[in-house]
Amino acid sequence: MANASAKRTAAQNETALRNLKIWMLAAPFIALFIRFFFRSSLFPSRTSIFIHVLTFIPLFVLYTHLNSIGSPRRDPTTGALIGSGEDLNMSGVTEWCWDIIYVTWGCQIGSAALGEWFWWVYLCIPLFALYKIYSVFLKPYFFSKAPESASTEDETAQSMSKRQQKLKKRSDKGDPRVKRL
Structure with a gap:
C-alpha cells in the first residue's frame, strides 16, 4: 500500500x-495557427522546417524519458x-529536461509569430x-x-570547534580545570 507522499x-x-x-x-498547432492567421506566408522556409524537425528529436526523446520515469504504476x-x-x-x-522542452516550444511559437530569427534563442541551451x-x-x-593562508594561529583557531577554543583559552590562562598534556 502506498503512503500519502507517494500518492x-x-x-x-x-x-x-x-x-x-x-x-x-x-x-505546433498554435504555431501553425499564428502562421496561417497572422503572417503573410503559411509555410515556413526549408531552413525552418529543417530546424523544426531537428528540434523535434530532442523534444521527443525528453518526452519519452519523462513519461517513462514519471508514470505511476498501478495494479491492473x-x-x-x-x-x-x-x-x-x-x-x-529532470528540471533541465523541462527547461529544454519549454525553450523548444517557445522557439516554435516565437518563430511563427516573430520570424525565423527567433530560433537563435535555442542557443541558450548549449550556452x-x-x-x-x-x-x-x-x-x-x-x-x-x-x-591565501593567514597566520597559523588563525588557521588553527578556525579549524577548532568553539569548545576547543574555550578550553585552549582556559589552558593559556592557567585554569586548573584544564589538563595540560
Missing part, C-alpha cells in the same frame, strides 16, 4: 504528464498504486550547458587559486 507524487506526475501530452500537440485489477514513479519536480537533470560545465567541473579544479 501525492503520483497525482502530480499524472497531471504533469497529461499537460505534457496536451502541449506536445498544442505547441484493483487500480491500487504500486509505484509513484520518479518525482518530475526534482531539481537537476547554459557550457556554463554549467565550466562552473561545476572546470573552475573549481583548474582555475581556482590556492587560498
